[in-house]
Structures are given as C-alpha cells and as structure tokens.
Amino acid sequence: MSDDATGSATAERGLGNASHGVASFDEDAPSPLRRIQQFFHQNPTAIPAIILIVAVVIFAFVTGGKFFGALNLSLILAQVTLIALLGTAQTLVIITAGIDLSVGAIMVLSSIIMGKLAVDYQVPVVLAFPIGLLTGLLCGLANGILVTALKLPPFIVTLGTWSIYGALITLVSNAATIRSQALDQFAPFLKSMGARIPVGGGAFLMYGSILMIAVAALVWYMLSRTAFGRHVYAIGDDSNAARLSGIQVNHTLVGVYAIAGLLCGIAGWVLIGRVGAVSPLGNQTANLDAITAVVIGGTSLFGGRGSIVGTLFGALIVGVFDSGLSLTGVDPLWRQLTVGALIIIAVAIDQWIRRVSA
Amino acid sequence: MSEPVLEARGLTKRYGRVVALDNADFDLRENEILGVIGDNGAGKSTLIKALCGAVVPDGGEIRLGGKTVSFRSPLEARLAGIETVYQDLALSPALSIADNMFLGRELRKPGIMGSVFRGLDRTKMQKIAREKLSELGLMTIQNINQAVETLSGGQRQGVAVARAAAFGSRVVIMDEPTAALGVKESRRVLELMLDVKRRGLPIVLISHNMPHVFEVADRIHIHRLGKRIAVINPRDFSMSDAVAIMTGAMKPPAGVEA
Numbered sequence: 001m002s003d004d005a006t007g008s009a010t011a012e013r014g015l016g017n018a019s020h021g022v023a024s025f026d027e028d029a030p031s032p033l034r035r036i037q038q039f040f041h042q043n044p045t046a047i048p049a050i051i052l053i054v055a056v057v058i059f060a061f062v063t064g065g066k067f068f069g070a071l072n073l074s075l076i077l078a079q080v081t082l083i084a085l086l087g088t089a090q091t092l093v094i095i096t097a098g099i100d101l102s103v104g105a106i107m108v109l110s111s112i113i114m115g116k117l118a119v120d121y122q123v124p125v126v127l128a129f130p131i132g133l134l135t136g137l138l139c140g141l142a143n144g145i146l147v148t149a150l151k152l153p154p155f156i157v158t159l160g161t162w163s164i165y166g167a168l169i170t171l172v173s174n175a176a177t178i179r180s181q182a183l184d185q186f187a188p189f190l191k192s193m194g195a196r197i198p199v200g201g202g203a204f205l206m207y208g209s210i211l212m213i214a215v216a217a218l219v220w221y222m223l224s225r226t227a228f229g230r231h232v233y234a235i236g237d238d239s240n241a242a243r244l245s246g247i248q249v250n251h252t253l254v255g256v257y258a259i260a261g262l263l264c265g266i267a268g269w270v271l272i273g274r275v276g277a278v279s280p281l282g283n284q285t286a287n288l289d290a291i292t293a294v295v296i297g298g299t300s301l302f303g304g305r306g307s308i309v310g311t312l313f314g315a316l317i318v319g320v321f322d323s324g325l326s327l328t329g330v331d332p333l334w335r336q337l338t339v340g341a342l343i344i345i346a347v348a349i350d351q352w353i354r355r356v357s358a
Numbered sequence: 359m360s361e362p363v364l365e366a367r368g369l370t371k372r373y374g375r376v377v378a379l380d381n382a383d384f385d386l387r388e389n390e391i392l393g394v395i396g397d398n399g400a401g402k403s404t405l406i407k408a409l410c411g412a413v414v415p416d417g418g419e420i421r422l423g424g425k426t427v428s429f430r431s432p433l434e435a436r437l438a439g440i441e442t443v444y445q446d447l448a449l450s451p452a453l454s455i456a457d458n459m460f461l462g463r464e465l466r467k468p469g470i471m472g473s474v475f476r477g478l479d480r481t482k483m484q485k486i487a488r489e490k491l492s493e494l495g496l497m498t499i500q501n502i503n504q505a506v507e508t509l510s511g512g513q514r515q516g517v518a519v520a521r522a523a524a525f526g527s528r529v530v531i532m533d534e535p536t537a538a539l540g541v542k543e544s545r546r547v548l549e550l551m552l553d554v555k556r557r558g559l560p561i562v563l564i565s566h567n568m569p570h571v572f573e574v575a576d577r578i579h580i581h582r583l584g585k586r587i588a589v590i591n592p593r594d595f596s597m598s599d600a601v602a603i604m605t606g607a608m609k610p611p612a613g614v615e616a
Contacts, residue, residue: 041505226476227464230457234450244412244448246433246462304452 040353044298044305047349048313051296051342055317059324066327070203078196078206080319082107082267082274085212086290087297087311088219089263092256094294095223097236097303098154100143100257103264104287105165108280110136110268112169115178115278118187125187133265139165140261144254162287169280178278194273208270215266219259220308232256236303292339293318296346300354317342361424362387363560364409364440364529369418371404378404379415380584386529391551391561393571393592396581397604403533405581406564410442410531411435422528433462441526445534447518451507456480456487458506459521490524491516494550512543519547523554530554531562536570548574568597580604 040046059067066072086103093100114132117123123131139161146157183191193208223229231252234242243249272278297314299306318339325335366384370377378401386392396402407413409420411429420427422438429435432442442448449458460483466472467479484502491502496516506514515535522530532551536544544567551561551574565571571578572592580588580603588603588610602608 041508221475225478227466227478228476230453230461230464230478233453234461237450237452238448241444241446241448241450242461244432244442244444245450246431246436248433304450 037353037355040349044353045307045310045313047346048297048310048317052313052317052320055320055324059320059327063324063327067324070201072323072327074196074199074203074205076316076319076323077209078204078274079322080293080315081206081209081212082270082286083289083293083318084312084315085215085263085267085270086286087293087315088212088216088308089260089267090290090294091297091299091306091308091311092219092223092232092263093154093260094291094299094301095232095236095303095306096253096256097239097301098147098253098256099158099291099301100140100154100260101158101287102139102143102162102165103260103267103290104285105162105169106136106139106261106264107267107271107286109139109165109169109172110265111271111278112173112268112280114190114268115183115187115272116172118190119178119182119185119278122186125189128187129189129269132268133262136265136268137258137262140264141254141258143261144257147257148250148253173278173280175280177280180276183272183277190269190272190278191276192273193270194276206273208273211266211270215263216308216312219263223308228252228255233304236305238304289318292343296339296342298346298350300350301347302354362421364420364422364562366405366409366420367418369405369408369415369420371401371408371413371415377584379408379418382418382581382585384409384579384586385589386560386562387577388560389555389558390576391555391563391574393575393578394562394564394581395566395568395571395578395600395604400581400604401584402564402581406442406531406533406562409435409562410440412442436462436525439526439528440531441522441529442531443515443518443522443533443535445537447514449506449514449518452505454503454505455491455509455517456484456502458517459483459487459490459524463525486524490520494520494523494553496520510543511538512540512546515539515543515547516550519550519554523550523557523559526559528559529562530559531564533564534566535563536565536567544570568600572597572600580610582606 086107089103090100110132113135114128117128117131118125143158143161146152146161147154180191193206193211195207196204197207198204223232231242231247234245234247235249235252239249293314294306294311295301295314296317297306297310297312299310321338322335325338326332362385364384364386366382369379369382369384371379380401382401382405384405394402394406404413408415411432411434414430422440427438429438435442450461453461465479465483467477471477472479488502494516506517509517519532519535535547535551539547548570551563555561563571563575575592578590578592578600579586580590580600582604590600590603599608603610
C-alpha cells in the first residue's frame, strides 16, 4: 500500500537532472521594445516627464522663445496650482482603484463656507478658515463612509455627492459672489494665497504654488514612506489580498477620502486667492482637469500604481499645452483636442505597461 | 503523542440553509504536517477559514495552545501566531517582495522619524526579507525590490511561504499551495514545507493533490459532509482508501473514526 505514497516520487524521478533553480527566468535577450516596456514598468513617471520635456522643447521652437519668458513660466505655474492640488487629492483616491468626482465641488463649497462666514457673518478668520477646511474634510469623510459602509461604487457615490455638494454651493451662497473689496475689508487672509512674490525678470511665484508644492511633498512622503501609503497601494492593487494581509481596508479607505476632502478644502483657500473673490461658479472644469492630470501623469485608473510626482507632471503638461497653444495663436479647441488625445494615449500606455508581467 | 497546538471542537457554520460545518472537530499536533482532504463542498475550506479568522463560526470552540480563542478577522489570527498561505496567495502584485513580506506589519524607523513622522525602516525590512528568503533557499530571486508581478508562479508561492514561515510563531496553514504550479515548482514547495516543519512549525496542508498529501503529511484529516469523519496515517492506508472514505464509498475503519 505504501507504493501509492511514493508514487509521486517515482513519477518525478526524471526531475533529478532538471535544473535546481527556482523557476529561473527564460531570458533570451529581450527585444528593444520589451526593454522599453520593462523600463517604463519600473519608472512609470518617465513617460509624463518625457512628454513634458518634448512639449516644452516644441513650444519653445514654435513660439520663438516667447514660451520661455519668465512671466509666461510663472503664469503656467500659477495656472496649474489648483489642478495640481485637486490632482493630488484625486491621485490618492484613484490609487485605491476609486474615483472622486466631487473634488471640484468640495473645493468650491469649502471656499464659500470660509468666505461666507468671514464676510457675511463676520466670524473671525481664525474660526472661519478652519471651519472651511473642516467642511472639505467632512465632505470627503462622507464620501469615504458611503463607499465603505454601504459598499457602493465610488463612481456612483461621488457622482451623487458631487450633485449634493453642488446644490449646497448654490444654497449657501445664494448664487452670489463675495467681492474682492469685501474680502479685503473683513478677511484679507483668505486672499493671501494669491499673493505673488517677485523673483526677478518679471517672474513671480504665487504663495498658493508654494503651498501646493509643500502639500504635494507631504502626500508624496505619506504615500511612499509610510505604512499607510503602502496600504493605499495594496488596497488598489487587490483589496482582498490586502484584507487577508491584515490591512484594515475600510479604515484606510475612509482615511483616503477624508484626506482627499481636506486637500480640496486647502484648494478652496487657494482658489479664493487665485480668483481674488469667492465665486460659486468657480471651476466647473476643475474636476475633469484634475482627473486628466492624474491620468496623464501615469496613475492607473485600475488602482495600485501611480505617484504624486506623475500627477504634478500631468498638471504641468496640461498647463504647458494651454499656454503653448495660446501663444502660437491657434484655436483653443485644439488644446481640448490635444488633451483628449493625451488622455487616451496615457491610458493605452498604462495598459501596455501592465502586460509586462503577463 | 504530543499535545495539540490547534484544536477545534463542535464547529458549526451555516450559510442560509446550507450547513457548511456540522459539529466539526480538528486537531493539529506539534511537529507535524496535517493533511486535510475532502470532496468539493465537504466544508474543508470553511473549516480552514474558521481556523484562520476569515470566517466566524456560528458555534463551537477553537483552542490554540490549550487556550480558547475566537478570531473575528485574519489579523487577529495572525497576531495569535497563525499564518495562512492563501490559494490566491494574498500578495499585492505591484508592490515589491520586501513590501509584500511586511504588508500589514511594517517596521518603522527608530526615534522621532518613526514615531512622529511614521517613516518606514525600509533598509531593515529589506534586510530581514532577504535573510528570510535566503534561509529557505529562495534567494535566486535577484532583487528584493522587484515587483511581485514580475515573478513566476513558483517564486510568488515562495514569497508567500517565506512570509508565513518568517512570521508564523505557532501554526502555518497552506491552502492548495501546489494547485497552480508545475511539477518542478511543486516539488520545491513540498521541500519548503518539510523545511518549515523541521524548523518546528506545524503545518496544515489543504490539498486536492493526493500524491502530495500522502508524501509530506504525517496524518491526514478526512472531511466529509461538514465534519471530520476520520484521521488516518498515510503509511497505513492507500490513496484509493482515502478517496473511498472521503467520498463515502467506504466506511472509515474502526480506530480511525473521529
């Protein structure tokens, strides 16, 4: 009877001569294309970086150097500040394989709460400002709780809250703008992020841009250097595997949406400075621009991979195309068309890179 | 006969009207590999999920080292020293080997960088990961920072086993560890299991592959209709007997009935 027990050993006797490496790779000199694929797999931010450099070089030639004007570069940075901030929030969510369609609405709602409290109700800024940020945090928290507790798809949840927050914007603001002079009188602090530091040669740096870079650096650190960040990636990669590895998936997800909401609140503050007023109409397009920046920056909509640096590149690419195309004097529709094409190319490349393992 | 490390008495679990576990018992002793076999639907995966915390049983008792435990999540089972290698491995493909080994139990930097800034001690984690993989003879994997998705099936299994062996202090549970592997890779994983056992960790092996179970198991737990119907010694029974008991074609002989 013990013959059976040794059955597999007998059948596998031929293995004695087999190589003993644990499944070594069959490396028959990968083709150049395959090498490029592997390179991008290991360095996903290389793609947006290359696109950015190529775009800058082309526009520098086409516009005859105007593009590189100190003022123009400053304007580009100021323009991409909001998109980059919202993109940073969006990156966090998209890495978990979710999406947050409400980032733009949260940003505007937070700015309106701050402005309304400070100007119309004359609440001291030391209170109005944190309450505005808290609004962003709570909006994000609500998204996170709906996604985890009710187990609804993030797309549906945030489509709904986008609409709800949008209605709140109109309700709270009565569709009225709080004007610049009123802000100057009651709460100049709320406008502070729009202030510009001259750096010579006509170039300037907006305070909001500095804040954006600081926020991005902080989120980068959180994503790449802390356990929380590893968990965010693991959840987007395979949430079931993450759960079995002992990660508290729901806690982490709620945290991600709440942080994203807070970042939108911060963006709301920068928005006031950038516009110079508190407007309920601010940034209808901010939502899609932020998603565009994230996607062009190489973050996968399927979750598990992506980076803040990529998103910053993505936002800059959008800004560079905007500025470059308007400097060359072409119809703004071409900008829209180009960005659309870039999105499709970025996602196609992402799919291709994913297949490196298959 | 050594003391049971992990035992269960009278476990029950119902899913609606389906009874997955019907008063099931279970015993794992020190220094053994316990094979668990059973037909599809016999309830063996529910049994294993109850032991590793993925399922909370409706009734019954689980004792680890003589102490009653009740796990509400895989994390709690893991904290108690039960490591599980899941059939689909529970690895995060885009993360590196080192990240995966420490997923959910990352080490932080000493001092203020760790306590306040929550910084990960990546150097130390990579060092430990490399050590653990070397101990199990798995360092043909070139680069500890390689993404798991670039590894072959056998290498991934190796990472999952190394993770379980490195962190399991009481029990390692392996669910179908050779199911997705080729002949050569399966052989390597069986050797890994014997190696882990030699290091003093008992293993629960759930498998459909009879030759593999009969080769490495010290005892075989046969599950049928939601309960343990026999525990046999693979040296006393043939594979066909085991299959006959498992499918109900043969009554479990006296003396091995559970």
